[in-house]
Amino acid sequence: MSCTIETASDRDYLHVAALDRISWPIAPDLFIPDGEHIWRIWCDMATLLVARRPGDSDQLSESGDIAGALVMFPTNASELCLHKIMVHPECRGSGIGTQLMRAGLARANLPVLLTVDPSNNAAVTLYQNFGFDVRERIDGYYRPHEHRLIMVHPGPN
Ligand SMILES: CC(C)(COP(=O)(O)OP(=O)(O)OC[C@H]1O[C@@H](n2cnc3c(N)ncnc32)[C@H](O)[C@@H]1OP(=O)(O)O)[C@@H](O)C(=O)NCCC(=O)NCCS
Numbered sequence: 001m002s003c004t005i006e007t008a009s010d011r012d013y014l015h016v017a018a019l020d021r022i023s024w025p026i027a028p029d030l031f032i033p034d035g036e037h038i039w040r041i042w043c044d045m046a047t048l049l050v051a052r053r054p055g056d057s058d059q060l061s062e063s064g065d066i067a068g069a070l071v072m073f074p075t076n077a078s079e080l081c082l083h084k085i086m087v088h089p090e091c092r093g094s095g096i097g098t099q100l101m102r103a104g105l106a107r108a109n110l111p112v113l114l115t116v117d118p119s120n121n122a123a124v125t126l127y128q129n130f131g132f133d134v135r136e137r138i139d140g141y142y143r144p145h146e147h148r149l150i151m152v153h154p155g156p157n
Contacts, residue, residue: 001094003051003067005103012050013039016069018062023086029145034084046073047080049103051087051096067091070100075113080155082114085123097126105130111155115141115148127151 008016017036024031042048051068068087075081082104087096105112116123118137132151141148 001053001067001091001096003053003091003096003099005049005051005099008043008048008050008069010040010043012048012064012066013043015062015064015066016048016050018064019066019069019086019088020084022063022088029143032142042071042073046071046083047104047107049100051091051100063088068096068100070104072104072108072112074110078110079152080108080110080112082112085126092122097122098129101126101130105153108153108155112153114151116151118147118149124149124151127153 014036017034017039020033020039024033039048047070049070050066053065053067066088068085068091070082070085072080072082085097085100085104087100112132113135114127114132115138116127118124130153132153134149135152136150137147138150139147
């Protein structure tokens, strides 16, 4: 699938917010999406990359021409937090997640930290492919049934 990876414009935030609602398990006890306002702020204040399918604005319905997204921002601990990487369910398995991760890490000037559901095999495989290691497992990281692995990439060098 042909996509271009680019920095999100400030007009993309509603489409990225829609992608966030589409991309995850729909049961409310499994996932809480981020809201539109924070996606708007991340357009200006974070590294927000989108995988765009040019000329395909209707195909993915709610998320417009956006097939995937990655958001990353600095923490107060000299690390970057890769908060989310997601690909539209109709577009998975064709390398878009890999493209987004490659582009995100190319912009990373510090170690990169993320959290992931230990049972999310696709995501854990993607992260291991890029050299992320498990730092810690925290049970009940979000709600009591939402456990997370903390994974870290060493960053440049
Ligand atoms: C995780 C996700 C971003 C991967 O995107 P993708 O475009 O399908 O990924 P790619 O096609 O680049 O594949 C990346 C790797 O994951 C592997 N993979 C994909 N689906 C998999 C699955 N269901 N189980 C195990 N590995 C899987 C691929 O084989 C590939 O590894 P390889 O190159 O060694 O074969 C996508 O599945 C997604 O959006 N999931 C929902 C949101 C999410 O869980 N995000 C991550 C947590 S923040």
